[in-house]
Amino acid sequence: MSARERSPVLPLRLEDVSVVRHGQTLLDRVSLRLEGDGRTLLLGPNGAGKSLLMRVCHGLLAPTAGRVMYGASSLRTVEQRRRLAMVFQRPVLLRRSALANVLHALSVHGVPRRRRGQLAQEALALFSLQHLARRPARVLSGGEQQRLALARAWALAPDVVFLDEPTSALDPTSTQAVEQAVDRFRDAGVTVLMATHDLAQARRLADDVLFMCGGVLLEHTPAEAFFARPRTPEAAAFLRGDLVTGPFPRLVERLEEQCESQELDALQR
Amino acid sequence: MRITRIGRFTTLIGILMLAMSSAAVAAGGKFITLASTTSTQNSGLFDYLLPKFTEKTGVEVHVVAVGTGQALELGRRGDADVLLVHAPPAEKKFVNNGYGIDRRLVMYNDFVIVGPDSDPAGVAKADSAVKAFQMIASAKAPFASRGDDSGTNKKELQIWKAAGIKPSGSWYRELGSGMGATLNTAAGMDAYTLTDRGTWISFNNRQNLKILHEGDKILFNQYGSILVNPAKHKGLKTDLARVWHNWITSDEGQKVIASYRLKGQQLFFPDAR
Amino acid sequence: MMNVSYRSFRSIGGGVMHDVFPAAASLILGADPKLLGIVLLSLRISLTAVFIATLIGLPMGAALALYRFPGRSGAVVVLNALMGLPPVVAGLIIYLTLSRAGPLGSLGLLFTPTAMIVAQALIVLPIVAALTRQVIADLWEEYREQLESLGSSRLRAIPTLLWDARFSLITTVLAGFGRAAAEVGAVLIVGGNISGYTRVMTTAIALETSKGDLGLALALGVILIGLIMLVNGIAYGVGSVARRYYA
Numbered sequence: 001m002s003a004r005e006r007s008p009v010l011p012l013r014l015e016d017v018s019v020v021r022h023g024q025t026l027l028d029r030v031s032l033r034l035e036g037d038g039r040t041l042l043l044g045p046n047g048a049g050k051s052l053l054m055r056v057c058h059g060l061l062a063p064t065a066g067r068v069m070y071g072a073s074s075l076r077t078v079e080q081r082r083r084l085a086m087v088f089q090r091p092v093l094l095r096r097s098a099l100a101n102v103l104h105a106l107s108v109h110g111v112p113r114r115r116r117g118q119l120a121q122e123a124l125a126l127f128s129l130q131h132l133a134r135r136p137a138r139v140l141s142g143g144e145q146q147r148l149a150l151a152r153a154w155a156l157a158p159d160v161v162f163l164d165e166p167t168s169a170l171d172p173t174s175t176q177a178v179e180q181a182v183d184r185f186r187d188a189g190v191t192v193l194m195a196t197h198d199l200a201q202a203r204r205l206a207d208d209v210l211f212m213c214g215g216v217l218l219e220h221t222p223a224e225a226f227f228a229r230p231r232t233p234e235a236a237a238f239l240r241g242d243l244v245t246g247p248f249p250r251l252v253e254r255l256e257e258q259c260e261s262q263e264l265d266a267l268q269r
Numbered sequence: 270m271r272i273t274r275i276g277r278f279t280t281l282i283g284i285l286m287l288a289m290s291s292a293a294v295a296a297g298g299k300f301i302t303l304a305s306t307t308s309t310q311n312s313g314l315f316d317y318l319l320p321k322f323t324e325k326t327g328v329e330v331h332v333v334a335v336g337t338g339q340a341l342e343l344g345r346r347g348d349a350d351v352l353l354v355h356a357p358p359a360e361k362k363f364v365n366n367g368y369g370i371d372r373r374l375v376m377y378n379d380f381v382i383v384g385p386d387s388d389p390a391g392v393a394k395a396d397s398a399v400k401a402f403q404m405i406a407s408a409k410a411p412f413a414s415r416g417d418d419s420g421t422n423k424k425e426l427q428i429w430k431a432a433g434i435k436p437s438g439s440w441y442r443e444l445g446s447g448m449g450a451t452l453n454t455a456a457g458m459d460a461y462t463l464t465d466r467g468t469w470i471s472f473n474n475r476q477n478l479k480i481l482h483e484g485d486k487i488l489f490n491q492y493g494s495i496l497v498n499p500a501k502h503k504g505l506k507t508d509l510a511r512v513w514h515n516w517i518t519s520d521e522g523q524k525v526i527a528s529y530r531l532k533g534q535q536l537f538f539p540d541a542r
Numbered sequence: 543m544m545n546v547s548y549r550s551f552r553s554i555g556g557g558v559m560h561d562v563f564p565a566a567a568s569l570i571l572g573a574d575p576k577l578l579g580i581v582l583l584s585l586r587i588s589l590t591a592v593f594i595a596t597l598i599g600l601p602m603g604a605a606l607a608l609y610r611f612p613g614r615s616g617a618v619v620v621l622n623a624l625m626g627l628p629p630v631v632a633g634l635i636i637y638l639t640l641s642r643a644g645p646l647g648s649l650g651l652l653f654t655p656t657a658m659i660v661a662q663a664l665i666v667l668p669i670v671a672a673l674t675r676q677v678i679a680d681l682w683e684e685y686r687e688q689l690e691s692l693g694s695s696r697l698r699a700i701p702t703l704l705w706d707a708r709f710s711l712i713t714t715v716l717a718g719f720g721r722a723a724a725e726v727g728a729v730l731i732v733g734g735n736i737s738g739y740t741r742v743m744t745t746a747i748a749l750e751t752s753k754g755d756l757g758l759a760l761a762l763g764v765i766l767i768g769l770i771m772l773v774n775g776i777a778y779g780v781g782s783v784a785r786r787y788y789a
Contacts, residue, residue, distance in 0.1 A: 060690055081693045092688035095706045095788040104702065108694045136787050156692075302653055302734075311753050316737075333653055333734035347642030348652050449752035473561075474754035502642045504650055 007159040009070040009083045010036050010191065012057060017066035019052055019215075027052055029066065030217045034160070034193065038207035039186050041223070042195040045243050048212040050195040051089075054162045057193065058086045082109055085158035089165045091149040093137040098129060098148050101137050105152045123155035124148075127181050143174025150181045161185055163194040167201065179205060199239065203227060211235050213243065300329035301509045304341075304349035306420055307447040309492075310334035312378075312467030312536055317529045322516055328509050336447070338418030344368055344495065347502030350510035352495045353517075356420040360493045369495035373518050376526050376537040377491045380424055381469060382482040383452075384410075384461035392461065398485040399432045406432070409440040411460035415451050416443030420490070425463045428487060452478070465490060467536045492537075494518065517541075565757025566764060577758070581765055584742040587655055587729070588722040591662035596715050599667050603674025604704055607682055608696045618675065624668035629661075630727030636661040637731045653734040658742070661728040666718040673714040677707045709784035716777045720770055 012034040019027040027049050034040060034057075042050050055061045056068060059081060067074050093101050102120040111119065124130045127147045132140060137148060146166055153161050163182065167175040182205070185192050193210075196202055202209065206223035213234045219226060230236045237243040309315070310332060319330050333340075333349060337356045343349040345368050352369065354360060363369045382401050384392055390408035395401035405412055414436070415422040429436050442460065444451050448468040455462040456476040464472075469480070494514055499507040516522040523539035530536075569577050606618065638644050640652040640660075651657045681703050689699050704711065726744035733740035735749060743762045750759035 058691065060687060078693065086691045088688065088691075092685060094685075094702065095708075105692050108689075108692045108698060108702075138788055307752070331653060331734070331736045331739055333736060335734075345643075347647070447752045449754055453752070453754060468753075472754045473756070502647075504642065504648060 007036065007071070007083060007191075009080050009159055010034065011069075011071070012160065012191075013069040014057065015067050015069065017056055017063040017068065019049075019056065019061065020064045026215050027056070027063070028215045030212075030215075031066075032210065032217060032220055034191060036159075036189070036191050039182070039192040039194060039205055040208040040210060041202045041206035042193060042210045042212065043199075043202050043206075043238070044195075044197065044212035045238060046197060049215040050197075050212055051164050052215075053212065053217075054086070054164050054193065054195055058084050058162050060086075082156065083159040084162070085153035085156050085160070086162040087146070087149045087153050087164065087166050089168060091145040093145060093148065095138060096136070097134050098137045098140065099124060099133040101148060102152045102155050106155055109156055119155050123151040126154065126184060127151040128177075141174070143170050143177055146170060146174070146178050147181050150178065150185075154185070158190060160191040160193065163192065165195050165197065168196070168198070175201070199241075211238070213238070298329060299327060299509060300331050301350040301506050301513060302331050302333060302348070303351055303353060303510075303513070304333050304335065304339075304343040305353040306337050306340060306355065307334045307449070308419070308421060308465045308468050309353065309355070311447075311449060311471060312465070313471060313531055314467070314526075314529055314537060318517075318525060321525055322513065322522075325521075326512050326516065328512055330513060336415075336417045336419035337423065341368075344497045347497060347505060350497055350506045351514055352497065353492060354420060354495075355490050355492045356423050357491050357493065359423065360495060364495060368498055368501060370498050371514065372493050372495045373514070374540055374542060375492045375494050375517055376523075376539045376541075377489060378466055378537050379483065379490055380421065380463055380465050380488040381480045382461065382463055382488075383455070383469060383478045384481045385459040386477045386479060387459070388481060390461070392481040395482055398428055398482060398487050401482045402428050402432045403434065405461050406434045406436060409438065411440050411442065411458050412436065413451050413455040413458065413460040413462040414441060414443045415448065416445045417447070419447075421448060421463060421465060424488070424490065428463070431487065467531060470531045470534060470536070491540075562756040562760050566761035569758060569761040570764065574761075577761060577765075579738065580741055580743055580746050580762065583655070583740075584723065584744070584766075587658050587742060588662060588719060591659045591722050592666055592715060592719045594659070594663040595666035595670050595718060599670030600674050600704055600711065601700065602667075603671040603676075604678045604700045606671070606675045607678035608699065608703075618672075621668055621672045621675065625672050627665060627668060628727065629665050629725040630731065632665045633661050633728030633731035636664065636728065640732065652732065653736060653740060655733070655740055657732040658729045658740060661732045662722040662725070665725065665728060666722050669718045669721060670714055673717070674704075674707075674711060677710045677714070678703050681707055709780055709788070712780050713777045716773050716780075720773050723766070723769060723773075 014030055014032050016029045016031055017027060018025060018029055030053060042053065044050050052061065056063050059068070070080050094104060096104070099120055102123055103116050106116040106119055121130065121133070124133055127150055129144065129148055129151055132144060137145065140148065150166070166182075167178050170178060179201070182192060182194065194205070202223075206226075209219065209221055209223050209226040210217060211219040211226065211230075211232070211234075218232045219230065219235055221231070226235070227239065230239055234243060305315070315330075315332050319332070323329050333343065335343070337354050337359065340349070340352055340354050341359055341363055344352045344363060353375065360369070360372060364372050382392060382398060384390070390404045390410040392401045392404055395404055414425060442454070442458070444454055446454070448464055449472065451462055452464060452468065452472050453474055454460070456474055456478050459477060461481075494517060496507060496510055496514055497505055499505045517526070518541035523541055526537050526539045527535065606614070606621070636657060637652065639646050640649065640657050641647055642652070651660070682699070685699075685703065685706070689702065694702065724744065726748055729740070729742055730745045730748065733742070733745065735741050735745040741749070743766045747759045747762050747766070750756065750762075
């Protein structure tokens with residue numbers, strides 16, 4: 001635990017971060033602070049801006065206003081970048097074996113060749129994928145692919161891992177396997193920020209809850225308090241199951257899921 | 270692991286490439302570039318002549334066979350070391366303009382007028398080549414012209430001029446082709462055409478064509494060898510080219526030319542002085 | 543334009559049956575050394591040209607796909623258009639360049655196999671580069687976020703994407719080889735069709751046909767078609783492997 005607190009990228013702070021696109025405000029002056037403890041679940045209806053927020057935290061998107069602070073500074077060096085890992089909703093794997101996918105990530109991270117093999121094998125074994133090491137990654141099942149994405153993130157030894165609705169496309173059995181995999185991160189002291197719109201999953205996993213709706217961060221409370229006594233009416237409605245989609249679902253989804261390169265270019269540094 | 274697989278594969282291909290290219294370079298040796306005409310090459314003379322020359326002198330001759338016009342252009346640009354062509358007026362102009370030196374007569378062969386069996390223009394009865402052409406023009410019988418500024422083409426135009434005719438109309442087809450292709454077309458079209466005897470003898474696709482007129486002096490085809498002027502271009506192999514130039518005009522070379530037979534007939538008659 | 547009579551068609555057909563096919567067959571089956579020499583030279587020239595074009599074209603196409611710079615769209619349009627560069631025009635350009643009267647004349651490369659390799663590489667390069675650009679651009683759309691998330695720079699992403707696209711790229715390279723092996727205009731102009739030195743299958747076919755000597759021409763034609771079919775067969779096989787194992 002104390003080792004995590006000395007991580008150069010924590011605490012991760014957002015200060016009045018906004019993202020405006022096509023005249024629409026998709027993230028509205030979000031401020032938050034992530035310390036090193038446990039699993040923070042990012043909850044909210046579809047189109048609330050959860051994926052956008054994760055990408056801003058990770059550094060994939062530059063905000064239109066406000067700033068993102070990693071530890072003491074707002075600059076994101078290569079070293080710091082390497083301490084943040086992200087797993088996307090649909091796993092993006094290269095056309096090569098499962099093992100080779102992890103090896104590639106290690107190579108990009110600058111890990112010396114001698115050590116790559118061992119680290120990759122360990123990561124696969126930890127997520128029960130070692131028997132699939134030589135299999136082409138793209139013929140694995142959805143759940144196996146997502147576990148592979150997690151193994152890849154694990155091998156990079158990040159301080160923070162962002163998970164963008166990692167089980168929304170999976171069946172219950174695979175979902176359980178992935179949730180167990182996420183446990184490993186938490187057990188190793190890695191800060192986990194996970195977006196989900198699945199209430200039951202949130203109840204199972206959350207230590208902390210960030211609740212968003214319509215691009216606004218409405219609540220940041222410990223899990224127990226959030227589920228028992230939500231402070232905002234939107235949160236209450238969401239917990240009842242009344243609030244399913246937010247104001248700009250289509251626009252936000254388009255931006256998140258397709259990530260058209262020009263838009264990305266425009267939004268990035 | 271992936272990297273070593275790629276590495277091995279690429280290395281293998283690279284070695285293969287290198288081996289093949291170095292084989293090419295090694296095969297270089299001493300050689301000159303001779304610009305000549307397609308009809309000369311098609312006669313088979315070079316296949317007979319060149320090995321004897323190379324055996325005697327150790328110099329290889331790379332023959333680029335194109336139309337006479339292009340051969341002279343190659344000489345002008347310095348892309349050949351020596352020329353062997355058959356268009357005396359153009360050759361003289363070439364030398365006068367300073368592009369060539371030491372023009373020497375080498376040998377001659379002749380042209381013949383071929384046409385369809387049926388001979389609609391009655392060419393077989395003509396007593397001169399000029400008369401034959403006049404008959405073809407007045408009958409408007411199909412005539413295949415090479416139309417490619419070659420020696421044969423120049424000879425053809427020379428005859429038309431002597432006949433006082435400017436050939437035009439749908440019966441006169443300018444093909445822009447070599448002699449073989451022109452004969453193919455003439456055979457297919459049942460057309461008249463002018464061809465050198467050598468190409469005719471070795472031509473396999475005659476169909477209904479046959480020789481209808483020959484022997485007229487105007488059909489005489491003189492060959493000349495010209496060295497490309499080294500003063501105009503750097504890097505020409507003029508010394509080696511001179512070896513060839515001297516050999517084909519020497520007694521020995523001339524004897525070899527005379528001894529060449531195509532289907533039992535002598536094609537070229539040496540006349541170097 | 544030409545009034546080829548029915549009679550002459552029939553006589554050509556008769557000639558083909560009786561003389562040409564047996565002649566061609568005996569040349570192929572008897573492994574005639576002249577024939578072999580021509581075939582080997584053709585392979586050497588086209589393979590080397592494709593190798594060079596690939597070496598330059600793959601990274602060029604990938605860079606064009608990944609990097610943005612002023613005039614990029616223009617460059618892409620020009621590159622795509624150059625895929626259709628007529629081989630004779632490429633040959634003419636190389637000829638004017640390598641001729642003694644031209645800028646690189648002092649190299650003395652005209653009428654050598656090297657000139658032919660250069661000309662064919664020039665023809666194949668736009669094909670490889672343009673198709674690579676297209677393939678890599680599509681892949682970049684797919685992988686960009688993930689690769690950036692891993693911290694990969696664009697430069698670092700180039701070998702990753704090239705390897706990922708290996709099946710499509712192999713097909714592209716094979717297409718380039720097919721184009722090189724089948725063209726006649728460029729190698730004729732810059733090579734000079736010199737017997738035993740720069741005479742390849744296509745130029746030999748042109749020559750033998752113009753001489754009316756169809757036996758050798760047909761034998762070479764059969765081999766050339768066989769080669770093209772082999773290349774296409776390999777491309778198809780590569781495609782099926784890709785589809786089956788890598789989705």
